Amino acid sequence: MTPSTAEHPQMSVEDFEDLARHAPETVTLEFINGKLEVKPVPDGDHVTIFMWLLRQCMQARPDLDLHPEQGLKVGTYRNGRARPDGALGPVGHFAGQGEWADPAGVLMVVEVTSHDSGTDRRDRVEKRDGYAEAGLPVYLLIDRDADAVVVHSAPRDGRYAEITAYAYGATVTLPAPLGITLETEGLKDYSL
Template sequence: MTVMAERTAHTPQMTVEEFEEIAKAAEKLNDAVRFEFIDGRIGVKGVPDGDHNEIVGWLLEECVQSGNGLRPYTSDLGLEVEKYRTGRAKPDLAFAPKRSFTGQGDWADPAPLAMVVEVTSYDSDTNRRDRQDKPAAYAAAGIPVFLLIDRDACTLTAYSEPSSEGYHLTRTAKFGEKLALPKPVGIELDTEELKDYIR
């Protein structure tokens, strides 16, 4: 199956430099939110709920136990995404070779990444943010694999073969099924446990 992420042209709300100043100041005042700048718009991600955290923990265990040599990076990792539109994102989880981000600042170059992961939230922006904007931004940044764990649909979708137009290949599995993640991740996930985290 193929997919191309669509992008809409509009005027950005602010420059990336203005966003970075606002995000840094706001997150010092309130660590319960994370700010992102995708497709020229500022976005806010709230604190994950318990099931969201359990899903992230499950995936950490699966990937670390696989022995594929990739190190997990948590949601504190800020990434420079959207090569042509200049964006900033904080994925729920990311995987890259060890020491990939040594010496980098608040917003890191995504080039070393093997995979980024987003787990949908139960908020009004999740459809646009996680299902539309993020796949386009991560593909534009050249990140090889984007894994979307969609709690509403009870599915996992692995996006791969990125280009500036979007990801060209998707693989989807329902919670309880197995999903093979393409290289450079190269592992198979047994998703049976995810059934425990459905509302």
């Protein structure tokens, strides 16, 4: 059997969207690199970390909204479908775009790692690469396994040219076009 890749996907994007549309509310589906993915249900610390980030973004940039779980068309030729934990864009940016929005105009996507066996491949590799291929300016990974905030920026040729990791507790200034400064000391409270 041929392994699933972007060149040999498990199904068409249209079939995936139909499947995702009819999935029960307890399941979040994604289509990354030609492969169907089931996104884990977030735990309490995961949600709390997202809310921490939401508050910081809203205080620093009230002209932007951090949308939880907004579906985006990502990857080569926009043939992937991802639901980042957060997508930061101008207020009202996603109005009228439907379930799977074009990533143009999104300034940052955010993932908070889950404690499951697929998080390494999914959040640290496949989604990162899909976000870079889509040209998303900043990918912020809050890595709960490493107690680190990892900033990916400057997408070029399907990869992020700049990747900087900061330990929890550091002051992190997100690069242009954001200019948001995150005080990460509070993340230590949600570390295992």
